[in-house]
Amino acid sequence: MQLILTLFWLAWAVMLLFSADRNYEQNYLYYAFFGLAVVFFFYVMLQNTSIFGVQSYIEVTPQYIVQKFGVFRTKHIIQIPDIAAVHITPLALRITLHDGNQVYLDLKQVRKKRDLERIKNKVRDLADAHNFEVSDSVSSSI
Incomplete structure (x- = not known):
């Protein structure tokens, strides 16, 4: 469920970035939102995969x-x-x-x-x- 929600968050952040007005003053918030989504995606992947150990x-x-x-x-x-x-x-x-x-x-x-x-x-x-x-x-x- 976490992975699905994180992918939804990433998709939403990408949609905001590409549909945003380039002249908008607070455009940096969209980049921050996207950055947080990427960080959380990596957190979920590290938490639920066996990159650092065995999950079985x-x-x-x-x-x-x-x-x-x-x-x-x-x-x-x-x-x-x-x-x-x-x-x-x-x-x-x-x-x-x-x-x-x-x-x-x-x-x-x-x-x-x-x-x-x-x-x-x-x-x-x-x-x-x-x-x-x-x-x-x-x-x-x-």
């Missing part, structure tokens, strides 16, 4: 587990109290909710082995704290 991640906190697949995609949030069981495999977390639904979190998007182990250990710690079942098919060599 899995995050485990004491209240929820969140997975984001990439740029301009929604986050999938799983509340910790809703979890009945978690099955840990080398490439995924299979989460079973209390209502019977299953959610698969793809661990291939976690690039570092250390981060992968940290996620798995956080899930195990949360299982102890919130009393949900954890099964593990991961060998100790991972």
Whole structure:
């Protein structure tokens, strides 16, 4: 939505620049408006693209587990109290909710082995704290 509004702002600023009377005293305001639109456009692009990092991640906190697949995609949030069981495999977390639904979190998007182990250990710690079942098919060599 931000991108659409920013593109509309840019189009409006360009329209003002090209349709403005060249003899108008406050013509510099149109240039300032256009400059601000360009700056905001770059801000939105930097905020929502992976220029400075990866926008695809899995995050485990004491209240929820969140997975984001990439740029301009929604986050999938799983509340910790809703979890009945978690099955840990080398490439995924299979989460079973209390209502019977299953959610698969793809661990291939976690690039570092250390981060992968940290996620798995956080899930195990949360299982102890919130009393949900954890099964593990991961060998100790991972």
